[in-house]
Amino acid sequence: MALANSTRGLPNGGGGGGSGGSSSSSAEPPLFPDILELNVGGQVYVTRRCTVVAVPDSLLWRMFTQQQPQELARDSKGRFFLDRDGFLFRYILDYLRDLQLVLPDYFPERSRLQREAEYFELPELVRRLGAPQQPGPGPPPPQPRRGVPKEGSLGDELLSLGYAEHEQQQQQQQPEGASAGVPSPTLEPASRSPSGGAAGPLLTPSQSLDGSRRSGYITIGYRGSYTIGRDAQADAKFRRVARITVCGKTSLAKEVFGDTLNESRDPDRPPERYTSRYYLKFNFLEQAFDKLSESGFHMVACSSTGTCAFASADQSEDKIWTSYTEYVFCRE
Numbered sequence: 001m002a003l004a005n006s007t008r009g010l011p012n013g014g015g016g017g018g019s020g021g022s023s024s025s026s027a028e029p030p031l032f033p034d035i036l037e038l039n040v041g042g043q044v045y046v047t048r049r050c051t052v053v054a055v056p057d058s059l060l061w062r063m064f065t066q067q068q069p070q071e072l073a074r075d076s077k078g079r080f081f082l083d084r085d086g087f088l089f090r091y092i093l094d095y096l097r098d099l100q101l102v103l104p105d106y107f108p109e110r111s112r113l114q115r116e117a118e119y120f121e122l123p124e125l126v127r128r129l130g131a132p133q134q135p136g137p138g139p140p141p142p143q144p145r146r147g148v149p150k151e152g153s154l155g156d157e158l159l160s161l162g163y164a165e166h167e168q169q170q171q172q173q174q175p176e177g178a179s180a181g182v183p184s185p186t187l188e189p190a191s192r193s194p195s196g197g198a199a200g201p202l203l204t205p206s207q208s209l210d211g212s213r214r215s216g217y218i219t220i221g222y223r224g225s226y227t228i229g230r231d232a233q234a235d236a237k238f239r240r241v242a243r244i245t246v247c248g249k250t251s252l253a254k255e256v257f258g259d260t261l262n263e264s265r266d267p268d269r270p271p272e273r274y275t276s277r278y279y280l281k282f283n284f285l286e287q288a289f290d291k292l293s294e295s296g297f298h299m300v301a302c303s304s305t306g307t308c309a310f311a312s313a314d315q316s317e318d319k320i321w322t323s324y325t326e327y328v329f330c331r332e
Helices: 002-008 019-026 059-065 089-098 110-119 123-130 154-173 250-260 285-294
Strands: 035-040 043-048 080-082 216-228 244-249 274-280 298-310 319-331
Touching: 043 089, 089 110, 110 123, 216 250, 216 285, 244 250, 250 274, 250 285
Parallel strands: 035 080
Antiparallel strands: 035 043, 216 244, 216 319, 244 274, 298 319
């Protein structure tokens, strides 16, 4: 009876009919493919088995050397499933490839990555992440340039340039005895003329008068669809919002949405750059509105486009309405 159970436990159904064959089969390692497909928190990774078992006695090493393939959780497409942070797992996998820790600049998830390393039982990686960081030069200050930058917008360059010209002019016109370094309280836009005059200072989207928080814009959008019956009085069948996208400056988006922001499609974006590839980990618009309101933002614009089509070519089925809506929020 024990021999039959041992034979059925093998991935290929076992072989051999005697006790000697059973003993030799049980001594063989689990039959995993050389190329593994992993689904980590919804993010799909394809790697070699020798990579994930690079650190002996780690969680991944035990999974893919000490267990049978049928004992591990899989998703609907047969990929091995791990219920962990899919974005941070890319750094775990990079470490397993050559046992070196290389993180991008402006990496704010160091403590969360250390927690993931503890879960996967990688003590050396935990030690390196917990070591004191060497002070770096920090992000470079923005420098005004004439012309349109490769990324961002022309507005930031002109705002910074107008503010700098105004400060220089104010210092030249400041009467003797006045205290130096006091900013002007005016907020009128600086109008530059061929003579170089300016009406007042301008604030960049990341500045505020008291320096407590940054001003700027954030746009959130979603694509939704619902079914309308042929009878105009029939109730519409709404479908769940698939994804809420976030567009704006990286630092503002992280400040407002925090851990609920999914950065997997644009993970290494510096804080002062703009992105349109973030999306939220939840699907409730009201929750996004609440977070924006708590951070001092208010809605300034909204737009929506949509299409309507029959579900079948003979127009005998219900109509499906698909729309894309954007909401623009501002904090001054």
